[in-house]
């Protein structure tokens with residue numbers, strides 16, 4: 756007999772977590788903001804395209820819709836407090852970059868900075884967007900990618916023994932990679 760039980764479909768996304776949570780930096784007209792976003796998905800590798808689902812009422816949506824650019828910053832467990840603040844307070848209320856004391860660095864090709872101390876960042880430019888019931892789905896081309904070279908190898912990806920990439924489970928609960936499984940034929 757099956758041991759599965761039915762839950763509310765509105766809770767489906769909790770079943771799909773844990774998944775990495777990223778700090779998204781957006782910038783427009785001299786205003787720069789940071790927010791935590793977990794609903795990020797690769798779409799294609801050639802051309803490199805990524806999709807993000809971001810609530811329409813956020814400052815992040817406002818800035819990205821105006822500027823068309825943003826950075827996706829990969830962070831580790833040391834940034835959990837920053838992720839919590841960036842994900843629970845709106846930049847419409849406070850200057851989160853200042854409050855968190857984040858040092859921002861100019862990206863190479865796009866007009867949005869990245870966060871000093873991140874494990875990696877992707878510089879992205881929006882190519883399409885659509886609104887679905889109050890959520891903006893941004894489809895963006897990845898124009899530049901920088902990684903910590905001691906933690907990432909393009910042949911194998913992240914060194915999971917060393918890169919403690921922060922993932923969000925649900926509510927206040929986060930996790931990091933705990934076991935490495937190498938599948939051998």
Ligand SMILES: Cc1cc2nc3c(=O)[nH]c(=O)nc-3n(C[C@H](O)[C@H](O)[C@H](O)COP(=O)(O)O)c2cc1C
Pocket residue numbers: 776788789790791792793794795808809810812813814815816838839841842843844845846847923
């Ligand atoms: C761990 C975590 C993950 C989140 N992921 C998303 C997400 O994928 N999409 C979204 O719209 N909001 C997400 N949020 C909520 C936003 O970060 C939150 O609304 C934030 O206040 C928006 O800030 P802004 O108004 O400064 O852009 C998340 C929050 C947390 C704590």
